[in-house]
Amino acid sequence: MQSQLKTATPAVLVWRALALASSAxxxxxxxxxxxxxxxxxxxxxTAPVAATQAPSVSDLPPLPQVNxxxxxxxxxxxxxxxxxxxxxxxxxxxxxxxxxAQIGGDRAREFLARRFAAATDAELPDLALxxxxxxxxxxxxxxxxxxxxxxPMARSAAFEALSTLDTADVREFMLQALSxxxxxxxxxxxxxxxxxxxxxxxxxxxxxxxxAQQRTAIDALFAQGDSAQPALLRLLREDDELCDSMLQxxxxxxxARQALRRASIERLRAxxxxxxxxxxxxxxxxxxxAREALVLAARDPASRESALNALSAxxxxxxxxxxxxxxxxxxxxxxxxxxxxxLSQPDSRSxxxxxxxxxxxxTSEAAAALARINASSGRPI
Amino acid sequence: MHRSALxxxxxxxxxxxxxxxxxxxxxxxxxxxxxxRALLKAERGEGYAAAVLVLPQIEDPETLSSLIDALGESxxxxxxSALxxxxxxxxxxxxxxAIGALGELGVASAATRLEGLLxxxxxxxxxxxxxxxxxxxxxxxxxxxxxxxxxxNSERQELALSALxxxxxxxxxxxxxxxxRSGDRGRVSLVLRQLxxxxxxxxxxxxxxxxxGDDRRTRIPAMQALSKLSxxxxxxxxxxxxxxxxETLAQRLLDLNxxxxxxxREQRLTALAxxxxxxxxxxxxxRDPSDEAQQALLGxxxxxxxPAGVWAxxxxxxxxxxxxxxxxxxxxxxxxxxxxxxxxxxxGDPKFASALRADLRGDPSLRKGAxxxxxxxxxxxxFGELRELAQSGxxxxxxLAVRLLSTRPEPEAAQxxxxxxxxxxxxxxxxxxxxxxxxxxxxVGRLAxxxxxxxxxxxxxxxxxxxxxxxxxxxxxxxxxxxGDANDSVAVQAIQTFGNIQGPAxxxxxxxxxxxxxxxxxxxxxxxxxxxxxxxxxxxxxxxxLDSLSEPDAxxxxxxxxx
Numbered sequence: 001m002q003s004q005l006k007t008a009t010p011a012v013l014v015w016r017a018l019a020l021a022s023s024a025x026x027x028x029x030x031x032x033x034x035x036x037x038x039x040x041x042x043x044x045x046t047a048p049v050a051a052t053q054a055p056s057v058s059d060l061p062p063l064p065q066v067n068x069x070x071x072x073x074x075x076x077x078x079x080x081x082x083x084x085x086x087x088x089x090x091x092x093x094x095x096x097x098x099x100x101a102q103i104g105g106d107r108a109r110e111f112l113a114r115r116f117a118a119a120t121d122a123e124l125p126d127l128a129l130x131x132x133x134x135x136x137x138x139x140x141x142x143x144x145x146x147x148x149x150x151x152p153m154a155r156s157a158a159f160e161a162l163s164t165l166d167t168a169d170v171r172e173f174m175l176q177a178l179s180x181x182x183x184x185x186x187x188x189x190x191x192x193x194x195x196x197x198x199x200x201x202x203x204x205x206x207x208x209x210x211x212a213q214q215r216t217a218i219d220a221l222f223a224q225g226d227s228a229q230p231a232l233l234r235l236l237r238e239d240d241e242l243c244d245s246m247l248q249x250x251x252x253x254x255x256a257r258q259a260l261r262r263a264s265i266e267r268l269r270a271x272x273x274x275x276x277x278x279x280x281x282x283x284x285x286x287x288x289x290a291r292e293a294l295v296l297a298a299r300d301p302a303s304r305e306s307a308l309n310a311l312s313a314x315x316x317x318x319x320x321x322x323x324x325x326x327x328x329x330x331x332x333x334x335x336x337x338x339x340x341x342x343l344s345q346p347d348s349r350s351x352x353x354x355x356x357x358x359x360x361x362x363t364s365e366a367a368a369a370l371a372r373i374n375a376s377s378g379r380p381i
Numbered sequence: 382m383h384r385s386a387l388x389x390x391x392x393x394x395x396x397x398x399x400x401x402x403x404x405x406x407x408x409x410x411x412x413x414x415x416x417x418r419a420l421l422k423a424e425r426g427e428g429y430a431a432a433v434l435v436l437p438q439i440e441d442p443e444t445l446s447s448l449i450d451a452l453g454e455s456x457x458x459x460x461x462s463a464l465x466x467x468x469x470x471x472x473x474x475x476x477x478x479a480i481g482a483l484g485e486l487g488v489a490s491a492a493t494r495l496e497g498l499l500x501x502x503x504x505x506x507x508x509x510x511x512x513x514x515x516x517x518x519x520x521x522x523x524x525x526x527x528x529x530x531x532x533x534n535s536e537r538q539e540l541a542l543s544a545l546x547x548x549x550x551x552x553x554x555x556x557x558x559x560x561x562r563s564g565d566r567g568r569v570s571l572v573l574r575q576l577x578x579x580x581x582x583x584x585x586x587x588x589x590x591x592x593x594g595d596d597r598r599t600r601i602p603a604m605q606a607l608s609k610l611s612x613x614x615x616x617x618x619x620x621x622x623x624x625x626x627x628e629t630l631a632q633r634l635l636d637l638n639x640x641x642x643x644x645x646r647e648q649r650l651t652a653l654a655x656x657x658x659x660x661x662x663x664x665x666x667x668r669d670p671s672d673e674a675q676q677a678l679l680g681x682x683x684x685x686x687x688p689a690g691v692w693a694x695x696x697x698x699x700x701x702x703x704x705x706x707x708x709x710x711x712x713x714x715x716x717x718x719x720x721x722x723x724x725x726x727x728x729g730d731p732k733f734a735s736a737l738r739a740d741l742r743g744d745p746s747l748r749k750g751a752x753x754x755x756x757x758x759x760x761x762x763x764f765g766e767l768r769e770l771a772q773s774g775x776x777x778x779x780x781l782a783v784r785l786l787s788t789r790p791e792p793e794a795a796q797x798x799x800x801x802x803x804x805x806x807x808x809x810x811x812x813x814x815x816x817x818x819x820x821x822x823x824x825v826g827r828l829a830x831x832x833x834x835x836x837x838x839x840x841x842x843x844x845x846x847x848x849x850x851x852x853x854x855x856x857x858x859x860x861x862x863x864x865g866d867a868n869d870s871v872a873v874q875a876i877q878t879f880g881n882i883q884g885p886a887x888x889x890x891x892x893x894x895x896x897x898x899x900x901x902x903x904x905x906x907x908x909x910x911x912x913x914x915x916x917x918x919x920x921x922x923x924x925x926x927l928d929s930l931s932e933p934d935a936x937x938x939x940x941x942x943x944x
Contacts, residue, residue, distance in 0.1 A: 089670070117731070118731055118732065119731075120728055120729050120730040120731075121728070121729025121730075121757070122729070148790070149759055150759030150760075150761065150789060150790065150791070151757070151758055151759025152757065152759070152788045153729055153757070154759065155790075180790065181790045181795070181820060182790070205819075208819055208822050209819045210815075210818060210819040210852070211852070213819055239853060239854060240853070240882075240883075240884050241852065241853035241854070254410070254411055254441070257440070257441055261440075267884070270884070270885045270917070270918075271885065271888070271916060271917025271918050271919075271920075272883055272884055272885050272887060272888040272915045272916060272917030272918075272919065272920070273883050273884060273916075273917070274883060274914070274915065274916060276883065284442060285440060286439065286440045286441070286442065286445065286472055286475075287440040290440075300916045300917065300921070301916060302913075302914060302915060302916020302917065302920065303916055303917075313473065314472045314473065315472055315473035315476065316470060316471055316472040316473070316475075316476075317469060317470040318470070319472070333939065336939055336941070337939055337941075339941075340939075340941035340942075340943055341943075343941070343943040344943040344944075345473070345503075346503060347473070347476070347502055347503040347505070347506055348497070348498055348501050348502035348503070348506055349469065349476070351501060361941075362941055365941055365943050368943075368944065369943060372503065372504075373501055373502055373503055373506075374500065374501055374502070374534055374536075374537055375501045
């Protein structure tokens with residue numbers, strides 16, 4: 001990434017105006033700002049540290065002035081920003097690091113690399129993000145090396161920062177990282193990046209990873225769209241644990257959604273499923289098949305509570321009708337629980353069902369539900 | 382691809398548009414939705430009629446939500462009927478979304494429907510309708526909300542006040558004063574929240590009265606609101622009011638006021654001279670990078686004994702130069718030494734790696750802390766020490782080794798972990814197997830089975846318990862093995878875990894135990910109870926058998942608690 005230097009002088013003028021308006025110490029900094037600019041093709045290759053006097057802590061400029069230095073972008077501004085990053089309060093230092101990255105060039109990169117190598121755990125994320133914002137090939141190489149480091153915090157900071165980049169080398173690195181001991185970051189990368197070459201590794205990790213890796217790998221597979229369809233269908237047939245992980249994800253294609261619906265309905269029909277992700281999925285799925293499967297599951301005492309809760313949470317008029325019908329079922333246990341479910345999340349549409357509710361043993365609960373929608377007396381305020 | 386083609390066709394001549402309309406009646410739902418979208422985008426009347434037909438067919442919440450947005454953003458009265466249909470029939474989220482879209486649509490005739498939701502509806506419907514009305518007819522919304530605020534339903538009054546405050550009305554100050562006077566805690570809290578977000582010095586006296594009052598739930602927000610005021614009288618009142626609060630809470634409230642910061646620093650420096658100094662004072666000083674604060678802190682640390690935890694926090698947060706001086710001086714008493722190593726570990730600062738290496742070679746009591754800190758820094762020199770930990774006779778040290786080795790990427794770390802996966806201590810073995818389960822699932826499967834088979838009878842239940850939360854593909858063979866265990870407590874544990882896994886396969890296993898006459902009555906009863914709880918066709922088909930082995934749970938009688 002090239003630094004965004006401007007050859008015109010307005011930024012300098014703005015900076016001077018800001019500095020003059022702010023304080024005498026900022027005026028000192030304004031005097032450092034020189035109108036001469038480096039050409040983007042000739043980034044800072046030398047480090048005139050000795051020639052620049054760093055401000056004392058009490059002289060450090062506030063946030064807008066850091067931005068003005070960034071817009072200025074010359075050698076002196078860069079050195080001033082480096083001084084702020086070295087000595088400023090955390091918030092200011094963080095802004096200074098980003099500004100240094102945006103000015104870019106060898107001097108900026110060398111500074112960031114040196115600071116990254118000696119940083120505390122708390123400082124690592126900002127420095128890694130600054131290297132990513134600088135973003136040239138050398139900065140990316142520094143980050144990929146750090147992502148292989150033996151220091152866990154350096155690894156995670158570098159991976160987080162690399163996740164903001166999509167270049168051929170970073171993609172290659174992330175493909176390799178899918179086989180690292182800790183593949184979680186690389187898996188996450190492919191949740192935002194379609195890459196057919198990642199499919200085999202993502203499928204493998206969805207199958208073999210621990211539960212967190214499994215979930216992320218499934219999300220990444222969903223994000224791959226149609227190309228991941230065969231892998232997703234294979235995984236869905238594998239076992240219930242994998243199926244549960246898939247039901248927690250966000251299917252991105254109608255086919256994937258239909259496959260998950262089918263699997264959930266089959267599991268409900270097979271029985272011995274008291275609760276869990278299949279119910280959650282069918283609650284969110286707006287199809288009539290999902291509703292019918294829930295109505296059927298409500299007939300088994302073991303799965304009744306989950307099924308009725310899901311119907312009640314859907315809250316659409318057809319689900320309310322289904323609950324109302326179940327509330328009048330000949331099986332007393334089912335009827336009572338369905339009548340109760342009808343009272344649990346009342347809204348304006350529940351009103352006719354609540355007013356019709358005539359179960360003697362639920363009178364006070366029905367009255368409370370009507371009160372919650374301000375319909376106790378049947379007339380408005 | 383088809384979406385852009387349909388959009389292009391929808392903007393062309395009548396023949397092309399007829400083609401798009403035809404697609405809205407087709408079989409492919411995705412295509413139908415795209416066609417509706419294309420017609421809406423082209424502002425064609427056919428789109429609204431098609432939307433009414435296609436909306437009930439949509440099964441994906443996100444697609445439905447985007448189409449609701451498109452209808453609202455069309456600002457076309459012809460979208461009204463489609464949105465009103467959703468209001469009646471859609472599931473909960475789409476219903477609320479459609480209420481919002483009615484406001485965006487901007488068709489005045491929707492106001493009656495929305496006003497109806499202010500009268501009868503859930504609190505979510507009220508808020509969505511109020512927002513929609515504010516867009517549709519701000520003055521009308523204000524009038525309606527005022528009427529609700531004047532009603533007798535306290536929940537509705539709160540909802541109305543909340544909506545009114547967001548309207549930024551010219552008389553909002555008088556509304557707020559009236560509500561503060563009402564004394565209703567819910568509405569007073571809403572006004573206080575408003576004053577925290579938008580400070581208003583004209584409320585100072587009311588805020589002081591509440592901050593000095595008896596109601597604990599409104600006092601703190603009143604103090605928060607006071608802290609946002611820059612007058613000296615508000616600052617003084619805040620300091621008075623916070624005297625009755627615990628020190629950390631008081632400090633947090635006082636620090637909200639930027640003008641208090643300098644005074645607070647002076648107070649911290651003065652506090653060092655007192656007999657009892659709170660740890661929070663030392664922490665605030667550690668975080669203050671000024672020379673004055675750091676000198677005072679160093680002076681205090683030199684002359685006082687502190688618990689290890691306080692040392693650790695100071696070392697974690699103090700500037701590097703202060704920590705250098707603490708490390709340079711060296712600590713003499715045990716708490717300080719321990720806290721120093723712990724603090725350096727939390728700090729994660731490579732500058733102090735050599736100090737940690739020195740601790741590694743020095744005081745044995747600091748060894749574990751120093752190893753942990755160096756591992757966190759990715760220090761290569763520490764691997765030998767890690768190996769020693771892994772081979773220690775103390776199982777707690779081996780357990781620590783598992784945790785530290787799990788963060789190392791080198792193959793030697795994996796080898797050590799594989800070795801620890803056969804550890805005689807169940808906790809160490811289980812930790813290592815859990816770490817390795819995603820890296821070497823086959824090996825873990827083999828080792829876990831061997832651990833259960835070779836465990837002494839009295840340890841098997843413990844081993845099973847520590848391994849049953851491995852991935853299902855790894856734990857299932859263990860459970861199968863445990864189900865056949867001669868020790869009833871092991872078998873019962875396996876039965877309970879199968880019950881939690883659920884599904885027809887678990888039901889099948891449980892039924893096999895129920896039918897196994899060679900098993901003890903206790904085991905068969907547990908399996909029967911588990912199968913009944915699980916439900917499903919097998920439980921229904923064998924109901925009589927299950928009932929003969931275990932009584933249905935009488936305590937399971939249903940009690941309706943809808944709230």
